[in-house]
């Protein structure tokens with residue numbers, strides 16, 4: 001009797017184990033075959049095809065931009081995020097023009113020639129010229145922020161309200177995605193900026209400050225490939241939404 005009970009118990013145990021295995025297999029198969037959550041964005045991403053998008057990683061060469069306590073330089077972070085964004089856009093057929101692809105400024109001067117101010121003037125003029133001559137559908141200048149107090153953090157997108165009207169719509173959509181996907185800021189798109197590059201461009205243009213290098217947590221995040229990719233993805237999704245929406249009627 002004792003033996004028979006044991007056999008029944010063992011059989012029940014095996015049946016339970018099999019049920020668990022089949023359940024797990026079912027879950028795996030369901031997740032494999034179920035529609036991807038990103039299907040919406042995959043469809044929307046087609047809106048960037050054939051759009052000319054200028055990506056402008058700020059600074060470069062002797063101009064390192066701002067830096068964090070660990071020595072992370074703005075010019076390095078923004079170039080990497082810009083390259084990641086460019087890669088995403090190219091995958092969906094956008095025509096991507098990078099203002100720089102390496103650690104250099106656009107002054108056209110040989111290393112060591114001219115003051116930093118002179119180089120900066122020439123550099124900015126060249127970036128604006130590049131943007132205006134490329135018949136761009138959008139121009140994105142990518143920067144990182146800095147502030148004397150460490151407590152300030154969060155990515156923020158800026159636009160010039162007196163420039164092209166669509167710049168505001170672009171800024172708002174990019175900012176919404178940065179807030180949603182990076183998940184740690186409630187900053188809004190802002191027009192509180194007077195930047196030569198945004199003043200000089202004739203296409204929808206924004207400056208995206210991807211975070212504060214002077215905030216230790218954000219500096220740490222921005223040092224990781226994972227977060228950089230997340231930021232690039234946020235900007236990419238914002239651009240997809242921007243191009244997917246019908247353009248505002250011309251008054």
Ligand SMILES: [Zn+2]
Nearest residue numbers: 058065143144
């Ligand atoms: Zn900058």
